[in-house]
Amino acid sequence: MRCSNLVGDSPAVLLSERNYMILHRHQIPGRFIPIFCVHTEHGTCKAQEGGSSRGDRSVTHVFPLPDWQGNGACVRDLTEPGQLWEEHQLSLPACLSPLMMDEREEDDEEEAWLQLRPVEPLPSQCCGSGCSPCVFDLYDRDLARWEAARASKDRSLLRGKESQSCPSKLSPETFLAFRISAMEKLTEDTYRVQFVLPGNSQLGLWPGQHLILRGIVDGLEIQRAYTPISPANAEGYFEVLIKCYPTGLMSRCVESWRAGVTAFWRGPFGGFLYKPNQHGELLMLAAGTGLAPMVPILHSITDNADDETFVTLVGCFKTFEGIYLKPFLEEQARFWNIRTFFVLSQESSPEQLPWSYREKTRFGRLAQDLVEELVGSCRRKPFALVCGSAEFTKDMASCLLRAGLAEDSYFLF
Ligand SMILES: Cc1cc2nc3c(=O)[nH]c(=O)nc-3n(C[C@H](O)[C@H](O)[C@H](O)COP(=O)(O)OP(=O)(O)OC[C@H]3O[C@@H](n4cnc5c(N)ncnc54)[C@H](O)[C@@H]3O)c2cc1C
The missing domain is CATH 2.40.30.10 (Translation factors)
Structure with missing residues (x-):
C-alpha cells in the first residue's frame, strides 16, 4: 500500500453505500491521487492489508488500488467506479477520520514519480480563447519540470519558482x-x-x-x-x-x-488595454454575455471625470427580458457621454416595451444598414469594440469594414 495514513487531511469519496475511496492530496492544488478503498460496516472492527483499527471503528476492509498506481492517474482521470467530486465536495467520513494505520510500505520511487507525471490535456479541456499560456503550454511546462525534478530526484522542483515566491x-x-x-x-x-x-x-x-x-x-x-x-x-x-x-x-x-x-x-x-481619452469615441457592439467586457470599460470611463470618451453601446439580445444588467445600463445612459441602443432578435412590437426603451430599440438582427447608421451617427470616427459569439464577431468585423472603418479601428474580444 502506497500511503497508509488515514488522517483528517486525506479526503474520501463515497463510491457506493459502504465503500469509500481514500485520496492523497496531489502537490497540484485541487487534485488528488487515489490510494485505496475502505469498506465500512457498522459494528465490526477489522482491517486488512496492513490496516489497523483503534477503538470501536467500523472499518472492515482496507484494500489498495493496484490498477490506479504507477500510471500517473489523478482523480480527474477516474470516471468509474463511482462519483467524482471537486475539492469542496470531498469529505472524510466521521468514522474514518481518527483512524491511523501504523504499518507502512516502502514507496517504490519510480512508481511515485510516474504518479506525479502531468497528464496531457484533451482538446475539450481547452477554453479555445487562444490564451497564453494555454492548457497545452502548461502541460509542456509541467512535463519539463517533472522531467527535471525526476532527473535530480528533487520533488520541490515540481512547484516552480513563481508559485513558491508569491502563491x-x-x-x-x-x-x-x-x-x-x-x-x-x-x-x-x-x-x-x-x-x-x-x-x-x-x-x-x-x-x-x-x-x-x-x-x-x-x-x-x-x-x-x-x-x-x-x-x-x-x-x-x-x-x-x-x-x-x-x-x-x-x-x-x-x-x-x-x-x-x-x-x-x-x-x-486579453490584449485590449483601455486608456482614458485614447479614442475620441467608442462604438461597443455586444451580443448576449458579450456585454461583459464593455461593463468595466464603461465603469472606468464614467468613474473618471477626466475621461471624455464618448460611448455608443449597442446591446443585442433575444428579448427585452433577456437584456442583462438593465439598472446598470440605464444608470450609465444618464451620463452626458454615454448612449445605449438595443437590438432584439425575438421581439417585434415596440408597444410591448417600456416607453424609455422604445426610441432606442430596434428589432431583428444587427446588420450592415444599422451598423452604417450607427457609425454615421457618431460624433467622430469611432473605435469599435466587438464581443459576442464567433459568428457575431465575424459579421460585425465585415460590417465595420464596409462602413468605412480601417482594420486597426476595431478590436474583437
Ligand atoms: C475571451 C472570452 C471571454 C468570455 N467571457 C464570457 C463571459 O464573461 N460570460 C460567459 O457566459 N461566457 C463567456 N465566454 C464563453 C465561455 O468561455 C464558454 O465558452 C461558455 O460558458 C460555454 O462553456 P461550456 O463549457 O458551458 O460549454 P461547452 O461545453 O464549451 O459547449 C457545449 C455546448 O454548449 C453550447 N454553447 C456553448 N457556448 C455557446 C455559445 N456561445 N452560444 C451558443 N451555444 C453555446 C453549444 O451547444 C455547445 O456545443 C467567453 C469566451 C471567451 C473566448
Missing part, C-alpha cells in the same frame, strides 16, 4: 482559489457571481480583460474564459456574468455553485 497573486499560469460570496440568477440561464478577494485587494485586470476558470466534469478537467464585470478597481471582490448552456460542460459546474463554494481562476488574459 497568493493572480497569475496566468497558476490557478488560485476564490470563494463565492453571492450568486444571483439574472435570467433563466444566466448568473451574476461574486467572488471574495483577500482583504481590500484588487483583482489587477485591465478593464475588459478576462480570466480562465477551471472546472471538473466527469473526472475531466476543463478550462473556460470569463470576463469580470466588476469595476477594475473594485476592492475585496470581483464579479462575473455567466450564461449556462444545456449541454455545456462548464455550465454544469456553474449550475452546481452556491455561496461558500470555491472556484479556481488564473489570468489575466
Whole structure:
C-alpha cells in the first residue's frame, strides 16, 4: 500500500453505500491521487492489508488500488467506479477520520514519480480563447519540470519558482482559489457571481480583460474564459456574468455553485488595454454575455471625470427580458457621454416595451444598414469594440469594414 495514513487531511469519496475511496492530496492544488478503498460496516472492527483499527471503528476492509498506481492517474482521470467530486465536495467520513494505520510500505520511487507525471490535456479541456499560456503550454511546462525534478530526484522542483515566491497573486499560469460570496440568477440561464478577494485587494485586470476558470466534469478537467464585470478597481471582490448552456460542460459546474463554494481562476488574459481619452469615441457592439467586457470599460470611463470618451453601446439580445444588467445600463445612459441602443432578435412590437426603451430599440438582427447608421451617427470616427459569439464577431468585423472603418479601428474580444 502506497500511503497508509488515514488522517483528517486525506479526503474520501463515497463510491457506493459502504465503500469509500481514500485520496492523497496531489502537490497540484485541487487534485488528488487515489490510494485505496475502505469498506465500512457498522459494528465490526477489522482491517486488512496492513490496516489497523483503534477503538470501536467500523472499518472492515482496507484494500489498495493496484490498477490506479504507477500510471500517473489523478482523480480527474477516474470516471468509474463511482462519483467524482471537486475539492469542496470531498469529505472524510466521521468514522474514518481518527483512524491511523501504523504499518507502512516502502514507496517504490519510480512508481511515485510516474504518479506525479502531468497528464496531457484533451482538446475539450481547452477554453479555445487562444490564451497564453494555454492548457497545452502548461502541460509542456509541467512535463519539463517533472522531467527535471525526476532527473535530480528533487520533488520541490515540481512547484516552480513563481508559485513558491508569491502563491497568493493572480497569475496566468497558476490557478488560485476564490470563494463565492453571492450568486444571483439574472435570467433563466444566466448568473451574476461574486467572488471574495483577500482583504481590500484588487483583482489587477485591465478593464475588459478576462480570466480562465477551471472546472471538473466527469473526472475531466476543463478550462473556460470569463470576463469580470466588476469595476477594475473594485476592492475585496470581483464579479462575473455567466450564461449556462444545456449541454455545456462548464455550465454544469456553474449550475452546481452556491455561496461558500470555491472556484479556481488564473489570468489575466486579453490584449485590449483601455486608456482614458485614447479614442475620441467608442462604438461597443455586444451580443448576449458579450456585454461583459464593455461593463468595466464603461465603469472606468464614467468613474473618471477626466475621461471624455464618448460611448455608443449597442446591446443585442433575444428579448427585452433577456437584456442583462438593465439598472446598470440605464444608470450609465444618464451620463452626458454615454448612449445605449438595443437590438432584439425575438421581439417585434415596440408597444410591448417600456416607453424609455422604445426610441432606442430596434428589432431583428444587427446588420450592415444599422451598423452604417450607427457609425454615421457618431460624433467622430469611432473605435469599435466587438464581443459576442464567433459568428457575431465575424459579421460585425465585415460590417465595420464596409462602413468605412480601417482594420486597426476595431478590436474583437
Ligand atoms: C475571451 C472570452 C471571454 C468570455 N467571457 C464570457 C463571459 O464573461 N460570460 C460567459 O457566459 N461566457 C463567456 N465566454 C464563453 C465561455 O468561455 C464558454 O465558452 C461558455 O460558458 C460555454 O462553456 P461550456 O463549457 O458551458 O460549454 P461547452 O461545453 O464549451 O459547449 C457545449 C455546448 O454548449 C453550447 N454553447 C456553448 N457556448 C455557446 C455559445 N456561445 N452560444 C451558443 N451555444 C453555446 C453549444 O451547444 C455547445 O456545443 C467567453 C469566451 C471567451 C473566448
